[in-house]
Amino acid sequence: MDINNKKATRQSYGEALVELGKINENIVVLDADLAEATKTKLFKEEFPDRFFDMGIAEQDMISTSAGLATCGKIPFATSFAVFATGRAYDQIRNNICYPNLNVKICGTHAGITVGEDGATHQMLEDINIMRGLPNMIVMSPSDDIQTKWAVKEASKIKGPVYIRVARLATPIIYDEKTEFEVGKAVMFGEGKDATIFATGTMVAEALKAKEELEKENIFVRVVDFHTIKPIDKEIIIKCAKETKKLISIEEHNIIGGLGTAISEVLVENYPKNLVRMGMKDCFGKSGNAIKLLEYFKLTSKDIIKIVSQFSD
Amino acid sequence: MLNDIELQNFKNIAHNVRQSIIEMVYNAKSGHPGGSLSITDILTVLYFKEMNIASPDDENRDRLVLSKGHCSTALYAILAEKGFIPKEDLKTFRKIDSYLQGHPDMNKIPGVDMTTGSLGQGLSVSNGMAIAGKLDKKDYRVYCILGDGEIEEGQIWESAMTSAHYKLDNLCVIVDNNNLQIDGKIEEVMNSIPIDKKFESFGFNTIVINGHDYNQILDAFEIAKQTKGKPTAIIAKTIKGKGISYMENKVEWHGKAPNDDEYKLAIQDLMNI
Numbered sequence A: 001m002d003i004n005n006k007k008a009t010r011q012s013y014g015e016a017l018v019e020l021g022k023i024n025e026n027i028v029v030l031d032a033d034l035a036e037a038t039k040t041k042l043f044k045e046e047f048p049d050r051f052f053d054m055g056i057a058e059q060d061m062i063s064t065s066a067g068l069a070t071c072g073k074i075p076f077a078t079s080f081a082v083f084a085t086g087r088a089y090d091q092i093r094n095n096i097c098y099p100n101l102n103v104k105i106c107g108t109h110a111g112i113t114v115g116e117d118g119a120t121h122q123m124l125e126d127i128n129i130m131r132g133l134p135n136m137i138v139m140s141p142s143d144d145i146q147t148k149w150a151v152k153e154a155s156k157i158k159g160p161v162y163i164r165v166a167r168l169a170t171p172i173i174y175d176e177k178t179e180f181e182v183g184k185a186v187m188f189g190e191g192k193d194a195t196i197f198a199t200g201t202m203v204a205e206a207l208k209a210k211e212e213l214e215k216e217n218i219f220v221r222v223v224d225f226h227t228i229k230p231i232d233k234e235i236i237i238k239c240a241k242e243t244k245k246l247i248s249i250e251e252h253n254i255i256g257g258l259g260t261a262i263s264e265v266l267v268e269n270y271p272k273n274l275v276r277m278g279m280k281d282c283f284g285k286s287g288n289a290i291k292l293l294e295y296f297k298l299t300s301k302d303i304i305k306i307v308s309q310f311s312d
Numbered sequence B: 001m002l003n004d005i006e007l008q009n010f011k012n013i014a015h016n017v018r019q020s021i022i023e024m025v026y027n028a029k030s031g032h033p034g035g036s037l038s039i040t041d042i043l044t045v046l047y048f049k050e051m052n053i054a055s056p057d058d059e060n061r062d063r064l065v066l067s068k069g070h071c072s073t074a075l076y077a078i079l080a081e082k083g084f085i086p087k088e089d090l091k092t093f094r095k096i097d098s099y100l101q102g103h104p105d106m107n108k109i110p111g112v113d114m115t116t117g118s119l120g121q122g123l124s125v126s127n128g129m130a131i132a133g134k135l136d137k138k139d140y141r142v143y144c145i146l147g148d149g150e151i152e153e154g155q156i157w158e159s160a161m162t163s164a165h166y167k168l169d170n171l172c173v174i175v176d177n178n179n180l181q182i183d184g185k186i187e188e189v190m191n192s193i194p195i196d197k198k199f200e201s202f203g204f205n206t207i208v209i210n211g212h213d214y215n216q217i218l219d220a221f222e223i224a225k226q227t228k229g230k231p232t233a234i235i236a237k238t239i240k241g242k243g244i245s246y247m248e249n250k251v252e253w254h255g256k257a258p259n260d261d262e263y264k265l266a267i268q269d270l271m272n273i
Helices: A009-023 A041-046 A056-072 A081-087 A091-096 A126-129 A145-154 A202-215 A233-242 A260-267 A289-295 A299-312 B005-029 B034-036 B040-050 B067-083 B085-091 B122-135 B154-165 B196-200 B214-226 B262-270
Strands: A004-008 A026-033 A051-053 A074-080 A104-108 A137-139 A160-166 A169-172 A186-188 A196-200 A220-224 A228-229 A245-253 A275-279 B063-066 B142-147 B171-177 B205-210 B233-239
Touching: A009 A026, A009 A041, A009 A104, A009 A145, A026 A041, A026 A056, A041 A051, A041 A245, A056 A081, A056 B122, A056 B154, A074 A081, A074 B214, A081 A091, A081 A104, A081 A126, A081 B034, A091 B122, A104 A145, A126 A137, A126 A160, A126 A228, A126 A245, A137 A145, A137 A233, A145 A160, A145 B034, A160 B214, A196 A202, A196 A233, A196 A260, A196 A299, A202 A220, A202 A245, A202 A289, A202 A299, A220 A233, A228 A260, A245 A299, A275 A299, A275 B233, B005 B034, B005 B040, B005 B067, B005 B085, B005 B262, B034 B067, B040 B067, B040 B142, B040 B171, B040 B214, B063 B067, B063 B122, B067 B085, B122 B142, B122 B154, B154 B196, B171 B196, B196 B205, B196 B233, B205 B214, B214 B233
Parallel strands: A026 A051, A026 A074, A074 A104, A104 A160, A137 A160, A196 A220, A196 A245, A245 A275, B063 B142, B142 B171, B171 B233, B205 B233
Antiparallel strands: A004 A169, A137 A228, A186 A220
């Protein structure tokens, strides 16, 4: 991972839609007046007839997507994560998940790295509410390469998929040849001192921490959960057995997100303590994205601090 | 104008549908007879004259979204008349082993084009179907039945904007204007009147009709088909509980099942029409 080679996953999402549009004419994209920010404008420019701006009306956007799906289209309904999932929850539940319709929902600008816009726009509960819906698959890719894979893969799944991406540019972790599988997390290293389970923007932070810790002869492994539902049970149990300590980190409330999903697996299969890093049941605030990560203790340094405490 | 034979045919079908509605609600000891009876005549014209549906699986079929999904009894009854579901299955409505769910379920029931139940969402879904039809250059039409209480949901007006913005002239909205919702008269609970003016100002071609007059219903659908460049909204003035003397215009029959005596009386009422 070259930490200076960065791209925002929302940009990758927009680029992936264009590629997908070229190979599948059933792909249609809907946005709610945020095409510039969510990067769906890339698709709009290439395929104006298959792009629908629904105006500032997320509920209408989601239900319209359901109607399109009943007629064989594969809609990608897009907005900021807070509006795409929160504002339109009932529509997602009753129009998409219950009838199991082939609609993809992408929430961009997830987490606190939205930055200056502040708490109203920083979605910290989307994994929680999307994960709780039967039939819904939840994806939270960590970099450019993985996001492009997730978008393509989502289009092949016949049913609802939620894809969570971020505003902030983050390091490109994978090379283009990397292969992923839905529901199979990616493990970095085999360190036995601790496992850091991470998702989305936090994977790069975890990898930075891993590298730093190695200099002090502390060996951790990092697990990248690009899919949160279905969760990769095997890897959680394996890491619980093989490593001394477990940490989860996410740009999401610690209630209901990745940490909770991992806890559910642990408690039923291999009870073991888990330190959940994330937003501690609080809302975000305005500020520079990097400074916010520091403020809410979601950086590689904070991970290192917690792992070092274990060794003391 | 319908000839006498066609008119009599519609009356017979509507009679059967109303009888099925009463029987279903009576057997299930729950359900929504009032609003089902008010849309019966409209559904009769749609399914036995207006809509092009040789088979419920045909990709080119006309679609219907019953946005006021609680009136599932009317939809199931008409689908049974049409032969898409066996008539004897209606007895199982709302029972634990039945596929006939309390609210329409597209994956369980042949002929149901969209799962509905949570109000205010069906027009958006219909828009999606209409947009898909235009994209695919298919000439099917989409019908969407809304309740007059249902249009208090804000999403209805988001979707009304969309219908007009995307010039969905392959879409026809029918508002079942029976003037009653659970808590009382619509103008007393949350006034949505004037409904026609609202849809008109949102860019619809609007037509106000008597929703129990077969000729008026048919004429309105004909105007809708001929209207290009904009969607049509038919405001159908109806009577909640239509056909059952003690249910007509009575809000308490929105979501209630008749007891044994009331059931007998209802069946008698239907004989007399």
